[in-house]
Amino acid sequence: MNGAEPLDIAVIGLGLIGGSALRALAAAGHRVLGYDADPTTRATARTAAARAPQGARWQVTGTVADAVSPADVVLLAVPLPAVEAIFGELATSGYSGLVTDVTSVKQPVRELAAKTLHAAGQSLAGFVGGHPMAGRERSGFGASEAELFDGCAWVLCLEEGTGLDDWLRLAALFTAIGARVVPTTADEHDRAVAAVSHVPHLLAASLAGHAANDPLALTLGAGSFRDGTRVAASRPGLVAAMCGGNAEAARHTLDAVIADLQAARAALDGPDPIAALEPWLTPGYTARSRWPVTPGTPEPMRADPSALRALGRAGGWVTTVDAARRTVVAVRPA
Amino acid sequence: MNGAEPLDIAVIGLGLIGGSALRALAAAGHRVLGYDADPTTRATARTAAARAPQGARWQVTGTVADAVSPADVVLLAVPLPAVEAIFGELATSGYSGLVTDVTSVKQPVRELAAKTLHAAGQSLAGFVGGHPMAGRERSGFGASEAELFDGCAWVLCLEEGTGLDDWLRLAALFTAIGARVVPTTADEHDRAVAAVSHVPHLLAASLAGHAANDPLALTLGAGSFRDGTRVAASRPGLVAAMCGGNAEAARHTLDAVIADLQAARAALDGPDPIAALEPWLTPGYTARSRWPVTPGTPEPMRADPSALRALGRAGGWVTTVDAARRTVVAVRPA
Structure with missing residues (x-):
């Protein structure tokens, strides 16, 4: 658990990335609820849960609302064309916690989030755009695995308006499942x-x-x-x-x-x-x-937004997060 | 031996391609003499010859002239900047047999050949440009192997002035060591x-x-x-x-x-x-x-220069040659 408390996490969309996040976050000790629009995928994900080790199991719900109602964090792992509709469902469900996504462009998703949340009288504050660089030849839940994010770069956008504590909470989640969290902005990503x-x-x-x-x-x-x-x-x-x-x-x-x-x-x-x-x-x-980048020596760093953005701009990433003390361990290219 | 008589062949330049041709042509039963400008490479190639199976050995000479004097065919396997000097040595040695090369551009080599041979009062008739598409990560004699050309495309230029019998003789040599011989012109190559x-x-x-x-x-x-x-x-x-x-x-x-x-x-x-x-x-x-190209059914074909050029232009190649009967077996993309 990396010293942190278990969270309630909803994963919406159970393809390669969503399915792997479901497995990895459950294995890290969180209470994870998954949902997918496709009934066959939901059934497959339920069967897989029953086979997962005790203490590393997830549940699969029949609606988005059921998945998000107890959640501290919602992870949207749906393709770009489906994102707007899910933002709408989150807004109408009254969910007001932290939301992140995994789509491969960040500025368009940020604009969609702003539009939908604004229409619902909410703000962008709780949205942190993300993008794990973890493509594979195979796709779908059948290709998912808990180890997918081991050593993978996971972009987390730290915009001017992003709450540092929200960012650190997500960075703690993703570093704990093995990712190198890269702080940047939607535009630079x-x-x-x-x-x-x-x-x-x-x-x-x-x-x-x-x-x-x-x-x-x-x-x-x-x-x-x-x-x-x-x-x-x-x-x-x-x-x-x-x-x-x-x-x-x-x-x-x-x-x-x-x-x-x-x-x-x-x-x-x-x-x-x-x-x-x-x-x-x-x-x-x-x-x-000189590519791929050789990692330098890990160094502790105070989690300051502009220092974190500068780290990302220099090709660096975060490997460990202490959200309570607002410190991280940072690695720069050697 | 694919039905053909053993030839005397000189291989000039014993890097990856020259070294592999030396091994493959010797293994196919020809009498092969090799030369390289680097004394260390010559020593290595001599040691390797002694370890080759009886009947598949080559000899290494100390000069270009010694390698080419008994030759029916000279294979130039030197880098482009060294080609002109070797053409000069061939002209002054009085060699007047068949010459082919393996460099990756064909029009510039053709022009060099014409210039040097013209200066020596000879013609381009005995020069047939070639290019085996057999690059590797490693280079040098140490990386050479007799099987390098198995299934590899080996371009052989069939220009307006190229003697068909010369072309067929070389095509027979290279198909016999496993290559797919592609008839084309320097320009199209x-x-x-x-x-x-x-x-x-x-x-x-x-x-x-x-x-x-x-x-x-x-x-x-x-x-x-x-x-x-x-x-x-x-x-x-x-x-x-x-x-x-x-x-x-x-x-x-x-x-x-x-x-x-x-x-x-x-x-x-x-x-x-x-x-x-x-x-x-x-x-x-x-x-x-649709790539790589799927081979169609092999078909016998009369060896006519324009039909062969059309075969190459259509993405086809030759797998077997009967030089005496002027027929080949041709394969086109399926």
């Missing part, structure tokens, strides 16, 4: 994921689409084509929703990448393309050779 | 590898370089960043030589990719980015979901 996920999907699609017109190229394609286009095999509807749902940040990164490729084009056009390309290639080489 | 290898390297470098300015992004990077930037960790000097050595074709592909990304940019800028992106993403999705 959305730019970062545009750079490392959304725009890479666009480049992969473009490369694969270009080769599609050249059967010889598809036959000659080897490792660099395989890896550079791997995510182009993701369903276009999902990728469009992900990139289009983060349009502003994706445009920003795409503009930078297009400008950069135009510089490479100019280098290829010059009198000595080889000499001109080498310095153009070097920053990416340096960055990629 | 260079465009195809720009699309599946050179431009993917440029995109990976740009993505990694963009993320380099954002430590938060590097911490949040997961699978799509890992794969989309993997080749950015290749040495900038090598990548610059590869892309800059194929500048015309790389420009052509890069222009197409930039135009395509500008269309994605316009989609992100419109009133409904999600709806606009989905059809933009679909051609790449379709191509990548």
